[in-house]
Amino acid sequence: MNILNFSKEQVEEIVKKHEEGMLTEDIKRLMEKYESETGKYAVWRDKVTEGFKKYLMGEKIYDRNKERVSLYVSEEKKNQWQRFLEENNINTISRLIRLSVKHYMENFKNHSFKDEGLSNLSHSLKSPLTVIKGYSQFILQNNLEEISEDVAETLQNIFDKSVILENKINNMLENIKPKNEGYSILLIEDDLATIRLVTSYFKSKNYICKGVVSGSKGLEELQNNKPKIILLDIILPDLTGYDICQRIKKDEKLRDIPLYFLTAISKNQVEKELTEIDPELHPDGFIPKPFDFSDFNILFQHLQG
Incomplete structure (x- = not known):
């Protein structure tokens, strides 16, 4: 994007010409170029936009890779955030929101095992249990003649206990009911x-x-x-x-x-x-x-x- 260097007075004159409907072809081409490069309007609701004015004066303009995200909050909430900014030396509410979102996303990604819920707990238990149960059953069915009686007895005990544990996990999950909200x-x-x-x-x-x-x-x-x-x-x-x-x-x-x-x-x-x-x-x-x-x-x- 080429950097322009119009003075503030020149920009004001362009705004005046626009209001009078007397824009030059050069300025019209600049408007088209600005809209093409940034994806933003040069004129919005029949007024020259602040973004286009800054563009004319050579100020940095963010392209369409960045988009504005707006929030609507109560006056009380806004004042609460403002006090927090002042107490913690944070420049703007926008920065506070960015920091908060970043903090939340990092915590969400690294949340502890206990927060994963019973379904994930079940998965974490069943995965190794499947391997233990499967291998013990496989050896008992296919390699029984190659192992001693004591080892066979131990493996059978492992398999039996695995089945018991698996049934307990399944019963626990079946007995869990979603929380009733308590309305009649x-x-x-x-x-x-x-x-x-x-x-x-x-x-x-x-x-x-x-x-x-x-x-x-x-x-x-x-x-x-x-x-x-x-x-x-x-x-x-x-x-x-x-x-x-x-x-x-x-x-x-x-x-x-x-x-x-x-x-x-x-x-x-x-x-x-x-x-x-x-x-x-x-x-x-x-x-x-x-x-x-x-x-x-x-x-x-x-x-x-």
Whole structure:
């Protein structure tokens, strides 16, 4: 990139000419060259950019290999960061962010073994165990005549203990269940206002209700949690309530959860749709929208049971 050397006054004159619509062909070519070399705009929203002004005066311009990353933080957070800068002699917030990201990435890469989780712990145990078990079995099956009775007995003991340890690892992993979030009602509903209303109502009754805005999110929740009741809208952005209801009722682990449609579709229309579906896969009830809070009274039988 050729270095230019326009004075500040000359740059101001170019800006003025641009505003008057009287730019020379030479300056227009410089603008095109600047945009081609840097990937940045010379004019943005009908104003000459600061980057192009610096370019004209010969200041260093970063090319497109570097991109700006923006963050939006509260005023309180910004002031907190600013105090940290002053206390630790760091020049700018940008530098603080770069240092923080670098520190996090280094720690993440070098995190301790205990943070790897049980699945990685299982892998770390099973890898050498597979070798021990495999070699002992191989020798017993293929080289038994070449070893003494004492060695054969020792190898058999190693193999037997390996099998026991392997079974214990497998049982431990099978018995581990994801942490239940501890809510009683799962509401699958795409209207946020309805979610806020229903969750607030049940909170006033000392029950926790969790709302999700799509069918796929609801099914994902049910993989790790088993609420006492499911409230399900029929019209959702991805799956229909009829599809979700059938999936839940087909699942042996979930079919016993009381499921109620919460929908603005008329009861007659819902019943008509259900005639096409196996009765065993029907919901347990129907609550119409707009609803009265007394419509929820039937749910407390399940919540208190």
